Amino acid sequence: MRVFSNLAGLPEAARGATVALGNLDGVHLGHRAVLAAAHQARPELPLAALTFEPHPREHFRPDDPPFRLTLLPAKANALAAAGASLCYALPFDDSWAHMPHEVFFQTVLREGIGAGHLTCGPDFAFGHRRGGNVAWLRQACEEAGIGLSVVPPLADSEGVISSSRIRRELQGGYPERAAALLGRPFTVVGEVSHGDARGRTLGFPTANVPLGRHIEPARGVYAVQVTLASGQVVPGVANLGRRPTLGGDPISRIEAHLFDFSGDLYGQEVSVALLAFIREEKRFAGLDALVAQIALDAAAARRILAA
Structure with a gap:
């Protein structure tokens, strides 16, 4: 090309x-x-x-x-x-x-x-x-x-395939429907940026990827696949949103926890494919409840990706 x-x-x-x-x-x-x-x-x-x-x-x-x-x-x-x-x-x-x-x-x-x-x-x-x-x-x-x-x-059977329709499916929390219309999963491509390292302290280190000019899909938790700059594809679970339990952010971003992976990704361009919507973003009473839910989300994502 x-x-x-x-x-x-x-x-x-x-x-x-x-x-x-x-x-x-x-x-x-x-x-x-x-x-x-x-x-x-x-x-x-x-x-x-x-x-x-x-x-x-x-x-x-x-x-x-x-x-x-x-x-x-x-x-x-x-x-x-x-x-x-x-x-x-x-x-x-x-x-x-x-x-x-x-x-x-x-x-x-x-x-x-x-x-x-x-x-x-x-x-x-x-x-x-x-x-x-x-x-x-x-x-x-x-x-x-x-x-x-x-x-x-x-x-x-649902009508004309269009970019507008795909956007509606993503905003409604239906990445699988969007993928069927795209012919591939919807992905957000961006550079991994430094966050506050809160995920690491909670036991779930994440790669933080800004949405930039991409559309914002439904806020919540997704099963994802992350393609690294090397071409390696790593399964994971990601939160897309503004982290209400941790004080809230002014703009949404993707925080992807990569399963069974260790390495420094800061500054690398990665591609995060949203494969399945697991749950809506919500605010938890405290960090213990948040960590427990993240563990459940990770287990759900593993099951989805294994299937």
């Missing part, structure tokens, strides 16, 4: 691809259907995705709570797993926000990346005030001699 954030001087090998268009947050099964259609339309061309970083919603509504399912490195990895070899991650700012859709088509899609074929969903829109829609894009592609595939939304 090669990621480009600047189209100036784009190497010739990174031009002429068949390109999936969209925000692609999560790279879920619906997004993968768009990528598959792009490849099927022109299998002889490199497969690419064109997206924006940050997500345009972060630009237009900066005070909204974090909502992202995937940040750029994880998104690029998911795109690569879906078969893409190129990712154009354009840095969205005011200049992009005010660019007319005609200019975007000409300077980015035609001249910038020299797209050989384009693929999108039926609701795709682009340019200033979302002035370019699929009908306009179809006409422009026809005039420019560029192929276009419009892929119907992918749905299951």
